[in-house]
Amino acid sequence: MKIYEEIISAGFGGQGVLLAGTLIAQAAIEQDLKTTWFPSYGAEMRGGTANSTVIISDEEIGSPVAFAPSALIALNRPSLERFLPKMKEDAVVIANSSLIDSKDFESDKRIKFIPISEIADKEVGNIKTANMVAVGALIKHLQAPSLDSCLKALETAFYAKPKVIPLNIKAVNAGYNYKA
């Protein structure tokens, strides 16, 4: 089957949405797929919004800019509001219900509300791992990358800080295994 995913990871600056995208791209490499990663750049700051776009395919990738994204991680409300109208009809949308009131978006059946910040804080034990919880929750619904590739990618992404790898593995698993 042809693999093609356009994934947007978005949230507050500081929530690690660029790193979440990087992990997905690295996981694609672990699986021998083609990938591109493109950030919002320049005038970003802590507290503002940031996003990265990752494209994964088994063929050469043209544009690194997504025109009809197939997946979205929205860690905060402004990100969900901004990207939801751009998403494909059958897109996978993971929204952080710890920070977004799900009632306001009930009519959109694409959205899977998951208390991402809460899982990171209480189950994983570190609120900073919310980005990794979100990656875990997302990839369960995608053609690629696989959970195994993501866990392998963590070792590459954090090779300079091996101490944090177990915590991040725990976070990705927590997201992947979350049941509503």
Place this chain on the structure above:
Amino acid sequence: MVKKLVKGNIALCEGAIAAGLDAYFGYPITPQNEVPAYMSRKMVELKRVFIQAESELAAANMVLGACATGKRAMTSSSSPGISLKQEAISYMAGMEVPGVIVNVQRGGPGLGNISGSQADYFQAVKGGGHGDYHLIVFAPANAQEMYEIAYNAFDIAQKYRNPVMLLCDGIIGQMMEPVDFNKEPKTKFEYRDWILDGCKGREPRSLKSLLMEDGALEKHNLDLQKKYKLIEENEVKAELYQVEDAEVIIVAYGISSRISKNAIKQAREKGIKAGLIRPITLWPFPSKIIASYAKPGVKFFSVEFSLGQMVEDVKLAVNGKCPVDFLGRAGGGIVSDKDVLNKIIELAK
């Protein structure tokens, strides 16, 4: 060899370092800040020269000075900063000093914005600085090419004693892709008989662009033209994508060529024969290649993140044999694959 996920800007640094870059001179500006940031660490670790200059003008003139002594030197900036470097670039062309200049383009004119843009084509290809000169201009379209073109740029610059420019854009610079860092570091370089390395035991030499003697400057210009002709004969590079049977041919470079490829795939699925000629060198321009596809029934258009610059060279190459149309957006606006597809469909009718 495992591919590493890096930004285009970093791939470019690694290519230049592997090419034996002796000195990097820069000044910060988005979207190329990764280049001076990375060089400030890497060049110092390698015990080579890194200087954050006091201005873009100074940085470009430092490249001129370093290259005059036979060293491999580079500067990078983005559009407004490249405008400031034009004096040194024209001098390097006149003095035949092989500096390497990188432009990670942003929106213009003026200070513009920080989005990716391709509006500096005229500046890079048609002059920018004053005088009858050409830069050899490369347009990488992915991170691997950023690495490989940077790796080869210094050899080509020195071979022809001509400044080389890498014309990229904010998107190619900022995006990450897997890169295979597969090149051997270059260490041995031929001695060149024009460099200024101290005249002990030999006749003194000079490098200058001021030629006041009767007829000297005209002769120098004619010699430069001979060199440019040689470069045009030998250094043209382009990628051809599904052009053999194409009835609609897009000409696009860098980021817009990638978006065009998406559109071409979609057009082919609809049974429309579309193809792409992607110039990898913008000067020398692949005019002969384009001309060879200018047959009856074929329609051309260029796709640019500008309001129509390279399209002029496409028209010159096609030379009236086929219609040439244009699609582009300016100021950081992004042409989508849908826009390109619609244009293909419109022309295929």
